[in-house]
Amino acid sequence: MNESILITGANIGLGKETARQLALKKETKKVILFCRNQAKAEAAKKDLEEQTGKKVFEIIIGDVSDADSVRKAIEKIKEPIDAVILNAGGMVGKTAGRATPSGMNELAATNILGHVILVEELIKYDKLKKAVLYPSAEAVPGVKMLGMKPVSMRTSSIDEFAGVLDGSYFGNKFDAVQAYGYVKYAATMWMLSMARKYPELKFVVMSPGNTKGTLAPDNLPPAMKFMLKYFMMPVVFPLIGGMVHTLEVGAKRFVDGISDERYKSGVFYASKEGKLSGDVVDQSTFFTALKNTTFQDNADKAIHRFIK
Numbered sequence: 001m002n003e004s005i006l007i008t009g010a011n012i013g014l015g016k017e018t019a020r021q022l023a024l025k026k027e028t029k030k031v032i033l034f035c036r037n038q039a040k041a042e043a044a045k046k047d048l049e050e051q052t053g054k055k056v057f058e059i060i061i062g063d064v065s066d067a068d069s070v071r072k073a074i075e076k077i078k079e080p081i082d083a084v085i086l087n088a089g090g091m092v093g094k095t096a097g098r099a100t101p102s103g104m105n106e107l108a109a110t111n112i113l114g115h116v117i118l119v120e121e122l123i124k125y126d127k128l129k130k131a132v133l134y135p136s137a138e139a140v141p142g143v144k145m146l147g148m149k150p151v152s153m154r155t156s157s158i159d160e161f162a163g164v165l166d167g168s169y170f171g172n173k174f175d176a177v178q179a180y181g182y183v184k185y186a187a188t189m190w191m192l193s194m195a196r197k198y199p200e201l202k203f204v205v206m207s208p209g210n211t212k213g214t215l216a217p218d219n220l221p222p223a224m225k226f227m228l229k230y231f232m233m234p235v236v237f238p239l240i241g242g243m244v245h246t247l248e249v250g251a252k253r254f255v256d257g258i259s260d261e262r263y264k265s266g267v268f269y270a271s272k273e274g275k276l277s278g279d280v281v282d283q284s285t286f287f288t289a290l291k292n293t294t295f296q297d298n299a300d301k302a303i304h305r306f307i308k
């Protein structure tokens with residue numbers, strides 16, 4: 001039972017819908033909307049209050065791609081929180097490959113940097129009581145039918161993971177669509193490493209599945225965005241079946257991930273092999289690199305090269 005939950009990137013998309021669903025649970029007393037933009041956060045809070053009839057929402061401003069911004073935001077968290085959902089992220093858009101002051105590129109910094117600092121500092125200051133959920137993606141094990149290849153790193157060494165985080169792993173041509181799966185893999189492995197380090201807390205990795213109604217497609221290159229929005233999502237995926245679902249269904253995976261005892265710490269749950277919707281299963285049953293504890297710890301060590 002989680003009474004207080006913090007969600008990053010909660011002003012739109014899956015984060016906002018997750019906030020709505022959690023607020024409607026009778027045990028929920030506080031939902032912190034951790035957003036980078038005050039006006040967007042306030043608009044989301046107002047809308048969520050109207051939709052749910054609940055006055056449980058609070059705002060904390062922070063940019064998850066910026067270590068200092070996250071550290072300042074943590075100072076505003078006075079009471080321990082039950083659960084944290086590390087939702088902010090995605091493919092970022094045109095600036096994904098640009099270096100941030102941490103040394104990670106924007107893609108990795110947005111999906112990983114601030115989230116690692118947030119969780120580790122909350123634990124350090126005894127401000128996290130129960131659960132952490134990280135949204136990974138089916139891009140990690142890949143989806144054969146769509147030509148999405150599984151993430152395949154040569155060695156999963158610390159150096160290789162560090163190359164994924166600063167972009168050097170991908171050579172001169174940085175393609176955020178390809179790099180996205182590798183960044184989510186690094187974050188997933190960090191979560192699995194944390195699950196072993198902190199057995200008293202629950203660390204669940206959960207893909208929301210292919211979810212309609214978010215702003216995620218807007219960060220794709222124009223041709224891909226057009227194809228996905230106007231052809232794949234409305235025409236092709238519904239025909240194939242098991243490939244797309246609504247915002248409510250995607251966000252429910254997050255809500256269940258932190259609330260339901262069926263979901264265990266140290267497991268990456270996503271759609272069945274080759275699917276993007278439907279039931280979720282433990283991905284390590286067919287993507288076996290997830291089980292390798294050395295790889296998990298290598299991801300953790302590589303991430304910490306960028307955290308001063």
Ligand SMILES: NC(=O)c1ccc[n+]([C@@H]2O[C@H](COP(=O)([O-])OP(=O)(O)OC[C@H]3O[C@@H](n4cnc5c(N)ncnc54)[C@H](OP(=O)(O)O)[C@@H]3O)[C@@H](O)[C@H]2O)c1
Pocket residue numbers: 008009010011012013014015034035036037040062063064065066086087088089090091110135136137138207208209210211212214215216
């Ligand atoms: N949609 C899918 O089908 C899908 C599938 C697999 C995984 N996921 C994952 O699910 C999560 C949510 O995706 P979504 O589709 O809901 O995305 P979205 O609609 O694009 O929303 C992303 C949210 O993250 C926030 N955000 C982005 N960068 C941030 C930063 N540096 N600091 C703070 N907040 C930041 C955005 O805030 P602004 O409004 O200020 O930009 C927005 O609130 C992501 O981690 C994504 O990778 C999504």
